[in-house]
Amino acid sequence: MLLDLPFFLYEGTRVVGPELRAKNNWYQKALKQTKYWHATLHDWVLERSWEPLVTAAYRQLKTLANAALPKRVPANTNLKLVNSLSGLLEQGVSVLLITAHPLPLSPPTFDYITPLQKRHPQRLKHAKIYGTTHSFVENGGRQAVVTEVTKWIRDSSSVNQELKNAYAVPIEPLPTPGSTVTAMLDNPANLSNANPLS
Numbered sequence: 001m002l003l004d005l006p007f008f009l010y011e012g013t014r015v016v017g018p019e020l021r022a023k024n025n026w027y028q029k030a031l032k033q034t035k036y037w038h039a040t041l042h043d044w045v046l047e048r049s050w051e052p053l054v055t056a057a058y059r060q061l062k063t064l065a066n067a068a069l070p071k072r073v074p075a076n077t078n079l080k081l082v083n084s085l086s087g088l089l090e091q092g093v094s095v096l097l098i099t100a101h102p103l104p105l106s107p108p109t110f111d112y113i114t115p116l117q118k119r120h121p122q123r124l125k126h127a128k129i130y131g132t133t134h135s136f137v138e139n140g141g142r143q144a145v146v147t148e149v150t151k152w153i154r155d156s157s158s159v160n161q162e163l164k165n166a167y168a169v170p171i172e173p174l175p176t177p178g179s180t181v182t183a184m185l186d187n188p189a190n191l192s193n194a195n196p197l198s
Helices: 018-046 051-068 079-090 113-119 138-166 180-186 189-193
Strands: 095-101 124-130
Touching: 018 051, 079 095, 079 113, 095 138, 113 124, 124 138
Parallel strands: 095 124
Antiparallel strands: none
């Protein structure tokens, strides 16, 4: 069971030297100019009569691109954590991941969990608890965690039992007294004369 994993790394404040500061200033100016051109073009398009057609085509193209193109993880992704979680799932370990979602809901961020769920739908269960914070204390978060964990343990136990029954190896019964096997074991001299292929 994993509670509200931090899939991103916190970065400390870095001391910026003069050269890097100058480079950042040039980058900020270029970015500012690009945003200005983008806003100017956007306003110009909004004034045209064919703007609704362009907007609809742009949204469709963006939807297709988001569905077709693989998404790159953010630069501050905690790759060690993601790889460890993926490794557990690859080994067949069942995982319950519980995340807190305070209200009002914050803007959506990069989705780390859905791709893992698609690859391991039977092993990874994701429970979302709304209205609580990272500590799971507010608004009944603690009881919601207990409920989700209890349900997951019950479901996992039934699944594990089904797997045990499906892959159980039949055990041969022990030889009974008076059988050929026990007679050979009782008299070791018979073992040397026994034909293992008969």
